[in-house]
Amino acid sequence: MPSTVSDPPVTELLLVIVFQLGVCILFLAEVADAARGYETLSSLAGQLVGTATAVGGLALLFVRRRVR
Numbered sequence: 206m207p208s209t210v211s212d213p214p215v216t217e218l219l220l221v222i223v224f225q226l227g228v229c230i231l232f233l234a235e236v237a238d239a240a241r242g243y244e245t246l247s248s249l250a251g252q253l254v255g256t257a258t259a260v261g262g263l264a265l266l267f268v269r270r271r272v273r
Contacts, residue, residue, distance in 0.1 A: 216269065217266060217269060217270070220262050220265050220266040220269070221262075221266065223258060223261075223262035224258075224259050224262035224263050224266065226258060226262075227254075227255050227256070227257070227258030227259030227260070227261070227262055228255065228259050229255070230251055230254055230255030230258060230259075231251070231252055231255030231256055231259060232255070233251060233255075234248045234249075234250075234251030234252040234255055235248075235252070237251065
């Protein structure tokens with residue numbers, strides 16, 4: 206008997222993982238700022254990369270959900 210519950214596609218799960226990774230990179234950069242007490246170029250780069258990864262993963266996830 207077939208089930209009525211559908212599993213999400215693997216690509217959507219991978220996009221959620223990419224989003225979570227971006228958020229983690231962003232938070233680690235913020236923790237590095239707080240631990241040092243001042244902002245450096247490496248923490249700024251971490252914030253930019255984390256934000257871009259999180260926003261990009263979330264945008265791709267929404268686009269894929271809209272297309273389906």
